[in-house]
């Protein structure tokens with residue numbers, strides 16, 4: 001590393017990169033959350049259910065994110081595992097108003113956590129308890145308890161209520177993920 005590179009690194013000015021996998025059941029709001037993170041002029045009102053996956057880019061706190069927005073439809077969920085090995089962070093989105101399917105979300109989460117490419121790595125996981133605006137939606141504590149998040153002891157994780165339509169909670173969550181990924185990069189260097 002040259003002197004200038006070392007100085008830029010020391011100042012924390014380098015825009016480092018992160019690859020994140022965005023998963024959760026269909027209709028939970030994954031694409032809507034990522035739409036909110038686009039520049040205003042690139043946001044769309046016409047969001048349709050994702051087929052396969054889409055790739056999105058955004059930045060937060062000096063970190064450039066490449067986000068793989070996976071389809072949550074059951075026939076595409078097997079695609080998620082293809083990205084576990086290379087991902088530096090996971091965003092798991094839950095529709096907090098869908099009390100019936102929260103148990104399906106729980107099963108998908110258990111499968112993700114027990115996958116060999118995830119189970120032994122300290123990949124930070126950000127949970128969005130989305131659709132907080134809907135009456136009778138579960139709180140972040142309710143979602144956390146339904147998914148038994150307290151059992152995740154070997155990874156950094158954080159849960160945040162969100163409204164993907166107004167953006168409430170979205171930046172708070174992404175800022176946490178940026179810090180957690182930077183910390184895991186630093187630990188990886190040691």
Ligand SMILES: Nc1nc2c(ncn2[C@@H]2O[C@H](COP(=O)(O)OP(=O)(O)OP(=O)(O)O)[C@@H](O)[C@H]2O)c(=O)[nH]1
Pocket residue numbers: 024025026027028029030031032033047048049050051070071072073093130131132133134162163164165
């Ligand atoms: N009220 C409310 N509706 C939301 C919110 N987030 C997303 N939606 C709506 O939920 C529906 C599904 O949103 P998507 O972003 O397509 O969900 P997805 O998780 O990407 O779904 P798949 O691509 O099928 O996996 C859309 O009609 C959104 O407008 C939210 O926070 N509140």
Ligand SMILES: [Mg+2]
Pocket residue numbers: 030031032048049050069070071072
């Ligand atoms: Mg989608």
